[in-house]
Amino acid sequence: xxxxxxxxxxxxxxxxxxxxxxxxxxxxxxxxxxxxxxxxxxxxxxxxxxxxxxxxxxxxxxxxxxxxxxxxxxxxxxxxxxxxxxxxxxxxxxxxxxxxxxxxxxxxxxxxxxxxxxxxxxxxxxxxxxxxxxxxxxxxxxxxxxxxxxxxxxxxxxxxxxxxxxxxxxxxxxxxxxxxxxxxxxxxxxxxxxxxxxxxxxxxxxxxxxxxxxxxxxxxxxxxxxxxxxxxxxxxxxxxxxxxxxxxx
Amino acid sequence: xxxxxxxxxxxxxxxxxxxxxxxxxxxxxxxxxxxxxxxxxxxxxxxxxxxxxxxxxxxxxxxxxxxxxxxxxxxxxxxxxxxxxxxxxxxxxxxxxxxxxxxxxxxxxxxxxxxxxxxxxxxxxxxxxxxxxxxxxxxxxxxxxxxxxxxxxxxxxxxxxxxxxxxxxxxxxxxxxxxxxxxxxxxxxxxxxxxxxxxxxxxxxxxxxxxxxxxxxxxxxxxxxxxxxxxxxxxxxxxxxxxxxxxxxxxxxxxxxxxxxxxxxxxxxxxxxxxxxxxxxxxxxxxxxxxxxxxxxxxxxxxxxxxxxxxxxxxxx
Ligand SMILES: Nc1ncnc2c1ncn2[C@@H]1O[C@H](COP(=O)(O)OP(=O)(O)OP(=O)(O)O)[C@@H](O)[C@H]1O
Ligand SMILES: [Mg+2]
Numbered sequence: 354x355x356x357x358x359x360x361x362x363x364x365x366x367x368x369x370x371x372x373x374x375x376x377x378x379x380x381x382x383x384x385x386x387x388x389x390x391x392x393x394x395x396x397x398x399x400x401x402x403x404x405x406x407x408x409x410x411x412x413x414x415x416x417x418x419x420x421x422x423x424x425x426x427x428x429x430x431x432x433x434x435x436x437x438x439x440x441x442x443x444x445x446x447x448x449x450x451x452x453x454x455x456x457x458x459x460x461x462x463x464x465x466x467x468x469x470x471x472x473x474x475x476x477x478x479x480x481x482x483x484x485x486x487x488x489x490x491x492x493x494x495x496x497x498x499x500x501x502x503x504x505x506x507x508x509x510x511x512x513x514x515x516x517x518x519x520x521x522x523x524x525x526x527x528x529x530x531x532x533x534x535x536x537x538x539x540x541x542x543x544x545x546x547x548x549x550x551x552x553x554x555x556x557x558x559x560x561x562x563x564x565x566x567x568x569x570x571x572x573x574x575x576x577x578x579x580x581x582x583x584x585x586x587x588x589x590x591x592x593x594x595x596x597x598x599x600x601x602x
Numbered sequence: 603x604x605x606x607x608x609x610x611x612x613x614x615x616x617x618x619x620x621x622x623x624x625x626x627x628x629x630x631x632x633x634x635x636x637x638x639x640x641x642x643x644x645x646x647x648x649x650x651x652x653x654x655x656x657x658x659x660x661x662x663x664x665x666x667x668x669x670x671x672x673x674x675x676x677x678x679x680x681x682x683x684x685x686x687x688x689x690x691x692x693x694x695x696x697x698x699x700x701x702x703x704x705x706x707x708x709x710x711x712x713x714x715x716x717x718x719x720x721x722x723x724x725x726x727x728x729x730x731x732x733x734x735x736x737x738x739x740x741x742x743x744x745x746x747x748x749x750x751x752x753x754x755x756x757x758x759x760x761x762x763x764x765x766x767x768x769x770x771x772x773x774x775x776x777x778x779x780x781x782x783x784x785x786x787x788x789x790x791x792x793x794x795x796x797x798x799x800x801x802x803x804x805x806x807x808x809x810x811x812x813x814x815x816x817x818x819x820x821x822x823x824x825x826x827x828x829x830x831x832x833x834x835x836x837x838x839x840x841x842x843x844x845x846x847x848x849x850x851x852x853x854x855x856x857x858x859x860x861x862x863x864x865x866x867x868x869x870x871x872x873x874x875x876x877x878x879x880x881x882x883x884x885x886x887x888x889x890x891x892x893x894x895x896x897x898x899x900x901x902x903x904x905x906x907x908x909x910x911x912x913x914x915x916x917x918x919x
Binding site: 400402405428432433435436438439440442444446448449458459462507510511514 | 794
């Protein structure tokens with residue numbers, strides 16, 4: 354994923370200003386920064402989910418797997434793009450149906466391949482470890498799962514379409530520490546096959562699992578680079594203050 | 603700490619006020635139901651429920667039973683909701699998902715609000731003016747001049763009244779369904795779209811089912827209004843107690859004609875048998891009222907069961 358010169362906003366109010374970000378394949382890239390600095394706006398621009406938001410506009414170029422995302426005109430191509438990108442939201446969003454129906458939803462939408470194959474793939478994913486926990490009760494209604502289980506279901510569901518890129522918007526902020534560790538483990542496992550971009554408000558988490566980190570501030574990237582370096586010796590005073598959790602310098 | 607005590611006193615007063623209000627509303631509600639039940643209990647019998655009304659309610663003890671008025675109320679309600687629900691659903695989906703703050707959304711919203719304020723008797727009058735047009739003869743029956751030329755349509759029938767009812771309830775059903783759709787978390791639709799669904803599929807397959815309980819509530823609200831309406835019945839269903847189509851009205855070969863002709867409902871039966879109508883049979887009127895209230899309560903119970911069946915899987919717990 355590569356973004357260059359991204360400026361975006363809603364109804365003329367800017368939300369992102371000249372953002373440049375290059376995410377290497379098979380790595381975890383953390384996006385950090387205070388509330389309202391444009392992290393979600395950026396993330397949702399990658400799979401063009403902002404297209405549906407009234408008043409949204411964007412300049413600049415984003416490429417995924419070398420393909421310029423905003424060059425796509427045909428809505429069908431845009432949907433294909435979205436299928437190739439998994440997205441996880443802050444609030445787990447299982448659809449109001451059973452666990453299995455949730456898993457099969459992407460397939461049902463696109464009717465590629467046979468249902469049996471889809472079921473097999475769903476079982477193969479072991480529903481991100483959920484299967485064992487549920488004791489195989491795949492007909493449980495998804496909204497009866499705990500928050501952590503729901504979030505893992507959402508990740509497993511995103512993996513049903515063979516996406517190479519995962520976008521996660523504060524995936525753990527509604528979860529307890531144990532569920533959080535489980536999801537972190539899952540993400541670390543997925544790194545070998547996926548590129549992961551994750552928004553997080555949890556500095557520890559970013560430090561723990563990410564390879565790279567970008568620090569957003571008022572719609573701009575103040576500093577980005579390898580996480581180890583960025584957290585240990587920030588180049589910018591602003592970054593230093595933010596990661597150490599002190600007030601603005 | 604006087605401040606603290608003050609706050610306690612005022613909150614106690616607030617609780618008392620709230621409690622009194624609730625008690626008063628409950629008392630009024632109870633009073634109406636008990637009065638109706640008390641006044642109507644002697645009239646209601648199996649025979650009352652199963653026999654047709656007499657041709658006239660003139661004179662004490664006249665009126666007959668409420669079998670066809672019950673059927674009339676049910677028919678009218680079904681026609682009205684069958685027309686109003688699909689239209690309302692489409693309008694609500696448009697308002698909630700496609701025209702959030704746009705000019706079109708505002709115009710529709712305004713139209714809905716205005717329509718909600720139009721008295722039902724005015725809607726009835728308008729419907730009568732429209733449906734007596736010869737072009738709408740298929741909804742009712744032709745009125746011929748001496749020489750056999752169709753001059754105009756009669757304009758009064760179950761179909762015509764049902765269409766007028768649909769217009770009457772439209773704004774209320776639209777509002778309630780729109781609210782229900784707006785209460786569905788945006789994450790549902792976003793999530794489905796992120797999985798590659800089109801916006802239309804996301805709305806239709808995910809958001810609408812999630813709002814199912816609210817949609818049922820909206821439909822029930824509309825059906826209740828149809829059951830209780832009198833003005834539209836009076837003007838567009840014709841002032842009759844009995845089914846006026848070919849007899850027997852319930853024979854399948856006569857169904858369409860029954861719908862194109864007029865008949866009575868529980869509300870028109872109540873009017874006729876009451877001292878205000880042509881008869882003086884308050885006990886029959888109260889009996890029919892009791893039946894009407896029972897039907898509406900049954901409808902609400904059915905709806906809450908239906909809604910719960912939806913949310914059983916929906917909301918968990
Ligand atoms: N749908 C929208 N319409 C108008 N403005 C929006 C919309 N979504 C976000 N914004 C604005 O864009 C700016 C960036 O918001 P964004 O959601 O990207 O921030 P964020 O970094 O994700 O914050 P948080 O950490 O709280 O999630 C904010 O000023 C916000 O008010
Ligand atoms: Mg955000």
